[in-house]
Structures are given as structure tokens and as C-alpha cells.
Amino acid sequence: MRQARADEYAEFAAVRAGHLYRSACLLTAGDTHLAEDLVQETLGRLYVSWRRVARVENPAGYAQTVLMRTFLTHQRRRSSTERATDVLPDVPDDGAGRDMPLRLTLLEALARLPAKDRAVVVLRYWEDRSIEETAQAMNASSAAVRTRCVRALGRLRELLGEDLGEYARP
Amino acid sequence: MPFDQHGTPFEERLSADLRQAVDAFDTDRLALVTAGELRGRRRLLLRRRAAVAGGVASLALVGVGGALLGPGTGSSAHRDGASVGTGRHTATAAPTPSPVSGDQMIRTLEGLLPKGRFSKAEARGTNDRPGPYVQLVYDDGKGAAAISVGLGRVEPGSDEARATTECPRKVFVHYDACSTTRLTGGSVVMVLQGYEYPDRRVDTKWWSAELVTPEGHHVSVSEWNAAAEKGAPISRAEPPLSAAQLRKLAAAGAWRDAIDAMPPDTHKPAPQPTATADSVAIAPTLSSLLPKGVFKVSEDSGDDSGYGYLVLDDGKGKNFVQVNVQADMSDAEGDLFGSDAEVLADGTKVATHQVPSEKGGAGAVMWTVDTIRTDGRRVVIGELNSGAPNEDATRKTPALTMGQLREIALSPKWWL
Numbered sequence: 001m002r003q004a005r006a007d008e009y010a011e012f013a014a015v016r017a018g019h020l021y022r023s024a025c026l027l028t029a030g031d032t033h034l035a036e037d038l039v040q041e042t043l044g045r046l047y048v049s050w051r052r053v054a055r056v057e058n059p060a061g062y063a064q065t066v067l068m069r070t071f072l073t074h075q076r077r078r079s080s081t082e083r084a085t086d087v088l089p090d091v092p093d094d095g096a097g098r099d100m101p102l103r104l105t106l107l108e109a110l111a112r113l114p115a116k117d118r119a120v121v122v123l124r125y126w127e128d129r130s131i132e133e134t135a136q137a138m139n140a141s142s143a144a145v146r147t148r149c150v151r152a153l154g155r156l157r158e159l160l161g162e163d164l165g166e167y168a169r170p
Numbered sequence: 171m172p173f174d175q176h177g178t179p180f181e182e183r184l185s186a187d188l189r190q191a192v193d194a195f196d197t198d199r200l201a202l203v204t205a206g207e208l209r210g211r212r213r214l215l216l217r218r219r220a221a222v223a224g225g226v227a228s229l230a231l232v233g234v235g236g237a238l239l240g241p242g243t244g245s246s247a248h249r250d251g252a253s254v255g256t257g258r259h260t261a262t263a264a265p266t267p268s269p270v271s272g273d274q275m276i277r278t279l280e281g282l283l284p285k286g287r288f289s290k291a292e293a294r295g296t297n298d299r300p301g302p303y304v305q306l307v308y309d310d311g312k313g314a315a316a317i318s319v320g321l322g323r324v325e326p327g328s329d330e331a332r333a334t335t336e337c338p339r340k341v342f343v344h345y346d347a348c349s350t351t352r353l354t355g356g357s358v359v360m361v362l363q364g365y366e367y368p369d370r371r372v373d374t375k376w377w378s379a380e381l382v383t384p385e386g387h388h389v390s391v392s393e394w395n396a397a398a399e400k401g402a403p404i405s406r407a408e409p410p411l412s413a414a415q416l417r418k419l420a421a422a423g424a425w426r427d428a429i430d431a432m433p434p435d436t437h438k439p440a441p442q443p444t445a446t447a448d449s450v451a452i453a454p455t456l457s458s459l460l461p462k463g464v465f466k467v468s469e470d471s472g473d474d475s476g477y478g479y480l481v482l483d484d485g486k487g488k489n490f491v492q493v494n495v496q497a498d499m500s501d502a503e504g505d506l507f508g509s510d511a512e513v514l515a516d517g518t519k520v521a522t523h524q525v526p527s528e529k530g531g532a533g534a535v536m537w538t539v540d541t542i543r544t545d546g547r548r549v550v551i552g553e554l555n556s557g558a559p560n561e562d563a564t565r566k567t568p569a570l571t572m573g574q575l576r577e578i579a580l581s582p583k584w585w586l
Contacts, residue, residue, distance in 0.1 A: 013203040017199040021199070022192040023192075025195040026188060032197070036202060043209070044210040044213055045210070046206075047207055047211070047213075106191045121184075126192070128185070143324070144334055153180070153184075
């Protein structure tokens with residue numbers, strides 16, 4: 001990689017790493033070790049194709065898409081039948097102990113969703129992507145994304161209660 | 171299913187709470203970035219070593235300057251981007267029929283419905299983005315009801331195709347009835363009788379039929395017991411069409427004709443250059459195309475698309491087999507396929523080579539079958555009689571015959 005391009009990549013990676021990591025934490029439902037692994041893999045892939053990525057209209061969005069697909073590939077490899085993680089998620093100590101109940105509740109609920117449903121939730125409600133954009137990132141049809149979204153929301157409602165805010169906050 | 175729930179209070183809170191929840195997650199970003207770059211370098215090195223070593227790479231280099239080196243390392247990177255649009259559509263081999271206008275869509279729907287009054291019709295034709303759609307208000311005399319039909323394509327046999335016609339589990343979505351039926355001809359249709367608002371804050375009923383044909387046509391029909399999806403008062407106890415009628419409406423041949431008339435890309439967002447995931451995963455596909463029960467695979471390139479390899483052994487020594495799938499190589503066709511290339515009935519060209527492995531070790535040879543379709547899609551498979559580029563031969567000739575390589579390269583599986 002030429003120096004100028006290498007610098008450009010390094011700057012991009014430094015700026016985006018935090019956001020990618022947080023997305024990965026939601027995708028993995030709080031498995032921070034796996035989240036780090038996914039982000040490293042994503043950055044590695046971006047490094048390889050940086051020439052092209054740098055020309056894309058929205059490299060940040062593109063990076064998120066690569067993360068999403070890296071996650072889905074990981075899930076597929078791990079088990080084709082596994083539907084959700086049963087392991088209690090790692091929860092970081094934020095020092096002041098704030099928001100812990102909320103985070104636990106949400107992450108626990110996310111952990112109980114099938115991987116693809118979780119991906120839809122993260123893309124739609126944390127990344128704020130449209131159905132179309134979500135479908136594109138996941139290599140799925142809009143109809144499939146809608147179906148997943150309806151199902152995931154239904155499940156989250158069930159797990160968190162209709163009034164999520166009331167339930168989640170202490 | 172033309173409804174989008176984004177914006178309910180639950181969803182808004184979910185969004186807000188997700189943001190709040192991830193705030194505390196932080197890590198050593200510099201370490202992440204450094205580790206990421208390291209992985210990238212390693213990946214690049216691996217690809218270069220794998221691809222440059224064999225004769226396949228040197229052939230490609232003649233024409234396109236590094237096309238085989240993988241995304242980002244060659245001048246042909248944009249071609250991989252184009253593959254998003256051209257590589258995935260197998261249902262459109264026949265010449266595209268003439269487009270269907272929005273007005274025709276409306277007339278088609280009106281013609282397929284039982285007698286009644288129609289109003290407020292709106293539609294998009296097959297050439298409009300984001301794809302053909304028609305909706306209208308229908309009144310059979312027992313109350314006005316919104317009906318809509320959306321058309322598109324799904325990849326036949328894919329997870330998406332299955333998910334589209336699979337009834338959701340009742341614990342996830344509240345509905346009164348759902349059934350999936352297989353029709354003569356192989357189409358599968360799901361009819362779901364549920365509610366517009368999953369939380370039932372208004373009891374608007376939303377019934378829908380999702381039909382997927384073996385060719386990948388996707389017809390989505392919805393009806394409500396109100397004159398609009400949302401915000402209109404309930405006008406009747408139930409939507410006008412029964413489950414059987416919905417099924418029949420979705421299965422009408424006119425919709426499939428309209429889908430056939432869609433240009434290949436109207437149903438998809440504009441292609442975005444993507445690094446790896448838009449065509450099939452090479453190694454698993456290659457693995458599935460090998461003669462059954464003959465080889466033990468000791469190494470593979472994972473789920474990467476575009477370029478991949480396997481190291482396999484039939485008990486007589488290791489072979490390194492690599493495949494490159496490219497979306498549009500038409501501009502390099504002249505360099506890659508000489509006048510002696512074989513031309514198949516459908517116009518696909520096939521070139522074969524058996525040469526000493528350029529960078530291979532002692533006795534290593536590279537056998538290659540290179541194929542290009544009339545639209546520029548290229549599959550090239552190369553096989554070494556050694557376990558890796560640069561390594562010495564493990565056997566006199568590679569394990570897969572030229573005939574087997576040819577069969578693998580011409581498989582439609584590369585373009586699912």
C-alpha cells in the first residue's frame with residue numbers, strides 16, 4: 001500500500017473503530033471478545049480492499065456492512081442451526097454503575113434473538129438504516145428483512161415488555 | 171408486505187435505549203486498529219502468494235494487470251463491484267419482455283378481483299424504481315378495503331426465498347392463521363392473517379399472501395379491512411378476499427409476466443462496491459462440486475467470494491486447487507481466449523492450459539480451465555500437483571482431470 005493511501009486507511013480505521021466496536025458489541029449481545037475479533041477482521045478486510053473502499057460514496061456505511069457480513073459469516077460457520085446465544089453476556093463496568101440494569105436487560109434480550117434477527121435490529125434501530133439499506137447490507141430481500149424485523153420486535157416486546165423504557169430502567 | 175413499523179413508541183424507545191446501552195462499551199481502539207491492519211497485511215500476503223504463484227495468475231496478468239490479486243490490489247477492482255448487479259440474476263436469461271406500465275398494473279389487479287368498485291388506484295410499472303407495485307381501494311359492497319400487490323425477485327432456493335414463505339412463529343407475531351402451500355408447478359405461497367399493528371392498539375386486520383416461484387418470482391399481496399393500511403377506520407369485519415382467494419390472486423400468471431419484464435436491477439438498490447460477499451463463497455462451492463468421497467480437504471480459504479482455494483488429497487498426494495470468479499472480464503477476453511478457444515453452443519468460451527508452474531517447486535505443473543460467458547462472466551480454475559504454490563510436486567500430475575476441471579468451471583453454481 002502506498003504511503004498516502006496507508007495514511008488514509010489508518011485515519012479512517014482510527015475514526016471508525018469505536019463505532020464498529022459498539023455495533024459489534026450489540027451484534028454479539030455483549031460478547032466483547034468476539035466483538036473485538038469481528039472488528040479486527042472487518043478492519044483487515046477493509047485494509048485489503050482499501051483502494052476500492054476509499055472510492056465508495058460512504059466508506060463508513062460500507063465498513064458497517066462488512067462488519068455485518070463478517071458477523072453473519074462467523075455465525076454461519078459456528079453452527080448452522082444455532083439460533084441464539086445462551087451465554088450470559090459480558091457486561092463492562094462503567095465505573096459509576098449507571099445504566100447497568102438497562103444494559104443487562106437489553107443485551108440479554110438481544111442474546112435471545114437469532115443472529116440474523118439481531119442483525120436486523122442493530123441495523124434498523126442502532127444504525128438507523130431503512131429496510132432497503134438493511135436488506136442490502138444483509139444480502140437479503142426487503143421482504144425477508146421485514147419479516148425478520150416484525151418477528152424480532154415481537155420477541156423483544158415479549159422479553160422486555162411493551163413499555164420497554166419502564167421495564168428497563170431501574 | 172408493504173408496511174413499515176419504524177416509528178412506533180416501542181421502536182423509538184428501542185433505538186434510544188440501544189444507544190444508551192452501548193455507550194459504556196469501549197476498548198483500546200489503537201490496539202484494535204493495529205491488529206486489524208496486521209490481519210489485512212496477512213490476508214494480502216496470503217492472496218498474493220496463492221494467486222501469483224500459478225499459471226492462472228500470469229494469464230490474467232496479461233490482460234488486466236493483477237485481476238487475480240483480489241480486491242484492492244489490482245486495477246480491475248471496479249469489476250467486482252459490478253458483479254453485484256450482474257452476477258446474481260439467473261431468472262432473466264430470456265430476452266426481456268416489454269415493460270408493464272403502472273396503468274397496466276392497475277388494470278391487471280382490477281381484472282383479477284371479483285366485481286366491485288375501485289378507487290384511489292396508484293401504481294408503479296416494471297421500469298419504475300424501486301419496482302412494480304399497485305394499490306387501490308376495493309369495495310365489494312360490504313365496505314372499502316385497501317389491496318396492494320408488490321412484485322420483485324428473490325434468489326431461488328435461498329434463505330430469503332424460504333424466509334419469505336415461512337410462517338413466523340406465533341410467539342413472535344400475533345396472527346389468527348397462517349399456512350404455507352405448495353402449488354402445482356413448484357411455487358410456494360404463504361397466507362398470513364394477522365394485524366396491521368402487532369400490539370393491536372388498533373385492530374386493523376392485515377392479510378397477506380407471499381408467493382415465491384422456483385424461478386425466483388416474488389409476488390406479495392396484501393389486503394386490509396380498512397380503506398388504508400394505517401390511519402383509516404375499520405370498514406368491515408374482515409378483509410374482502412378469503413385465504414384461498416388471496417392465494418389465487420398471488421398465483422396469477424400476469425404478475426410473473428410483469429416480473430419477467432423487470433429490468434435485471436430494478437428490484438435491487440444501486441449496486442455498491444462490496445469486498446467479498448456478493449457472489450458465492452468460493453471454497454464451499456468448489457468443495458460441493460468435487461467428485462464425492464474421493465478427496466480429503468486439508469485447507470480452505472473460508473467463505474471468501476471472488477477468489478478461493480482448497481488443498482485436497484485423494485490419498486496420492488496433495489493438490490492445490492484455486493478458483494477465480496469475476497463478473498465482467500469482457501474487455502480482457504481477447505487476451506485470455508485466443509482464436510483456438512473452444513466455443514460452446516451458448517457462446518461460452520473455454521480455454522485450457524497445461525504448463526509448468528511458474529513459481530512452483532520441482533516438478534509442479536498447473537492445469538487450467540478458463541471460461542467466459544457472452545456477458546463477460548468468467549470462471550477460471552487452476553490446479554497444481556503440489557500442496558501449495560511454491561511447493562514441490564507431490565505427484566506426477568494433478569488429481570482432477572482436465573475434464574473434471576472443465577465441468578466444475580462450467581457449473582451454474584458459481585452464479586447462484
